[in-house]
Amino acid sequence: MGAFHEQVRGPAVPTSGSRAVQRPLGVGEVVITGGPLGRRQEVNRAASIPLGLVQMERAGSLPNLRRAAGTEGGEFQGYRFQDSDLYKQLEAVAWEYGRAPAAEYEEFVDEAARVLAAAQRADGYLNSHYQVVRPDRIYAELEYSHEMYCAGHLFQAAVAAARVGVGEELVAVARRFADHLVEVFLRGGDDGIDGHAEVESALVELYRLTGEGSYLELAGKLIDNRGKGLIKDSGMGPLYAQDHLPVREADTPVGHAVRQLYLEAGIVDVYLETGDESLLECSVRRWEDMVATKTYLTGGVGSRHDGEAFGERYELPPDRAYNESCAAIACVHWNWRLLLATGEGRYADxxxxxxxxALAASTSADGVRFFYVNPLQRRSDLAEDAYLGRRRDWFACACCPPNIMRTISSLGHYVATTGDRALVVHQYAPGVIRSGEFELSVATDFPWDGRVTFTVERAPEREWALRLRVPAWSAVTTVDGLPATPDGSGYVALERAWRPGDTVELGLDLTPRLVHPHRRIDAVRGSVALQRGPLVYCFEQADQDVDVEELALSPEAELRVLDKDDLPGVGRTVLIETDALAITQPGDGLPYLTTPVAPLATGTHVTATAVPYFQWDNRDGGAMRVWLPLA
Amino acid sequence: MGAFHEQVRGPAVPTSGSRAVQRPLGVGEVVITGGPLGRRQEVNRAASIPLGLVQMERAGSLPNLRRAAGTEGGEFQGYRFQDSDLYKQLEAVAWEYGRAPAAEYEEFVDEAARVLAAAQRADGYLNSHYQVVRPDRIYAELEYSHEMYCAGHLFQAAVAAARVGVGEELVAVARRFADHLVEVFLRGGDDGIDGHAEVESALVELYRLTGEGSYLELAGKLIDNRGKGLIKDSGMGPLYAQDHLPVREADTPVGHAVRQLYLEAGIVDVYLETGDESLLECSVRRWEDMVATKTYLTGGVGSRHDGEAFGERYELPPDRAYNESCAAIACVHWNWRLLLATGEGRYADxxxxxxxxALAASTSADGVRFFYVNPLQRRSDLAEDAYLGRRRDWFACACCPPNIMRTISSLGHYVATTGDRALVVHQYAPGVIRSGEFELSVATDFPWDGRVTFTVERAPEREWALRLRVPAWSAVTTVDGLPATPDGSGYVALERAWRPGDTVELGLDLTPRLVHPHRRIDAVRGSVALQRGPLVYCFEQADQDVDVEELALSPEAELRVLDKDDLPGVGRTVLIETDALAITQPGDGLPYLTTPVAPLATGTHVTATAVPYFQWDNRDGGAMRVWLPLA
Known part of the structure; x- marks a missing residue:
């Protein structure tokens, strides 16, 4: 570890010249020690990442690159974007190294960097698929080639590795590829854009790391190039890859969800560095439309299986919700940048x-099985369905598992920021938050319990503000037992000359509540869902005495909270129990009747039990519903 | 026209040895002269078929076959199943020739037969894709090759041509290919099956035409081969091609809808000829499940875009309903065979x-634009969506248009059958029905009017029965003004010694009615639809004063019928008008609220107007809904 590493360590985003009103903390400045988020990080390190490392060989990502380097034989394995799995895995390993150094992680990064350097062409180009299989088609089919998409993930892996001090060779590989992109697509005047946005945000990150302005410039150009018809139609129409309109003109997220969301992250990143307000404005406009009309109760987005795409406004079916795990991740990226740009709590919400x-449900409690698709309902028949079945240990198209791993490894990034003489806490989990002269310890059993206690461990002499987010779901919030009202941004500001040992207790309201859908959401009309704090609940067959498809709720039913230390298969949880009706209706002939349903249906009184959505599918693989009909 | 044609003319299905309880009429024995069905046949001949004939050259079907014959250059065009478009088009032309001979039709059949004969290999194999592009892969990738699927459509075209007396060369080509299939897959012991069922039914048809028992035997073997894992997984799982279970064990239709439905037609066809009751039983079991849990109000089936597939039970979203036009056609094939096998009116219903x-909506009023996908709802945003947009004049994958054309040309087949000394009328349309010594003329304005008048034109001396279907939707039915109750099969039987000039008037109840969905259909909970007679209605934006998405109906609202001689763009129709509420609800932030919707929504009284679903999308391309929320 030499000067290189000292030089590049620092906050994730953004650096000088930024328009950010809040600034992220540095690597290692937030430590999560418990709760579901902490538990997820433990399992990620103990189970998920080891599985991922095995797959880098088995699924072909490293072998493909050795083939490109000429040091291994055999046929190219997997998809044309197979390299990106390795890059995400590298990023996960890098952030894990940052959380707790381990020699095997450093060795993996070094070894991968050597393979990549050997595979990389002298001109900087690097893509095992195109080098091995179709060298004649390099940059010739950008609408579906994923060449820049893969480059972007390489850049992000290099930035992560550099920030934790293990990425010198990886950064060199990344820079050579970035320089090649600049040569071809910025200096060379080639107007191509990648069909799968991703490189835009990554280029800005690499600019932040290296200070190389051409990376930022290229990111801006690629964003401005959207909507010019540069992406040839590959059968999905121009919406698919967000090439239907210039980004400043589009009003709503469309097409392939992950592409749209990574593109938005890039748009806000370019705004953060250039101050181009028109970019922030258009992105916020689409965010507001997405939140009001295209977002599931779980925070999942991208409702359509067909094209892995956003649907129309209010098209939010619970059963066929696609909600790709990668879209949840990309959504976090976008919201994080909007939060830095504006300081508004709605993004942290x-x-x-x-x-x-949405994201938490993507991984099994034991960390070795993953959902690619995250529906809000699973029926009992046809569980063998390829996508709507249970979590799987890997996928032919394995974009999600390593993406989940890198996100879990870096959860600490999203906990807090610094503002003007302020430490701003956005997410609640037990642990430690440091920023320069300040250090807080956080004690809480959130989200099972609503009390969060902050203890000042170190503090400067002068006054500073502790700003705490008040989630929109908290009906009654207290600070040290007294009612507290958030400001317009959704935070309570506690401005004091803090002293070591000072404590403050935030009290959030975890009363379970029924949630009703907007009347335009056809797919869940006449139904309700349960939430408690940030957690959406669901009814799994495993917890019911009757067919979960027969359950109906009364809007007046009492909701009873049941604390469980260790529900088998699930672990620590809080269940919600309520009185319900089990209603059956005869079904013979077509399911359409000229008589209203109610007189035909008979109901019996039963108890229904709900489990947090993020803990579903850890038992028998039976039916599940987030939304239940009103009785 | 020689002995060949005399020999093969005859009923469509089935011939001797059949277990059918009813028998189809011969070509030309039913003439439809008006009403929507007659109008559709006129437009089909005047506009659709000419368009189809142009596409046979433009889209590559005929050029590909000339390439296989070595008489044309250039690259293979289109999909690997491109030949099948030509076969369906040939069948449409043949049935049209049967309706009214025209020299151009006979020339088209002869010319196509010459091209096919020239392309066909000496051993009988015929498939332009595999002959031109991948001769090394013939029969090597049956899971997606469509080779037998194409063969089946060839057989059906040949059967149709033979029945109308123009198909001698076409039948010879078909027989040579069928003999080759028998050689390889029956005698040769090869256990392959085609991933896309279709050939099974077609082989039985060719057996009926030719009497060649090996065709029937091969059809039976291909059916018995399902569920043995012979179809290699091509990424969609074993459900996709109905290879998950032996046909006698499967309880519900699954996977690609058109494949399942053509397979069922083949299963019933084999039962009809062999009397294997286990085949009829399993098919009826799946039919009952499909009707009770997987069928749309329009009769459309196959709810999923992803895999063009059946969904789970009660998975019937109106907006994302796939309802492929070809699935509607395949469903008619299956039901027709079940009707012949059992005589039960539920299949004719x-x-x-x-x-x-479902099928009628697939084609525009002018006959030159087609839906591939037939949803029950279209929202106003993103109308440019590749699939949910408006009808199109052709498709890269053009399976639907020629399939629609052959079906419309042969609509007369489904009107009536003969039973034991009985003429059985299943579908009502003005025209003529002949069967041996009997001849009836039918006068009606159905489905706009509920009166159907039958006049006996010719009759034998002895007693015979006129059996008339009473549709399940007709609440009060009369015969000559007196209440009539159908028998257990859904028919009223009028047994008399009929004399020329005798008339009988059937009165069906066309009172418009509200329809409520079964409570298990989540996607339309709390909504109602309108029907009048057999017609499902929908609310198009073009007919409303307010946003169609804001409309809500009261279950007590009066439904007023409005006769329209010529609604612009639509033509002759009957509208239904009703009092409704237009309800708006503010939408800011996430569309999930802890307050019930009703207090937040404000409504105004408006008039809502519905148009028959089959006539939708003939105006401005705006939003449409079959189901409206209850106010």
């Missing part, structure tokens, strides 16, 4: 919703 | 529902 629900 | 709704 959505991050919380995604982290505790 | 479903045929009526499909013919007047």
């Amino acid at each position: 959505l991050i919380e919703r995604v982290l505790h629900n | 479903l045929i009526e529902r499909v013919l007047h709704n």
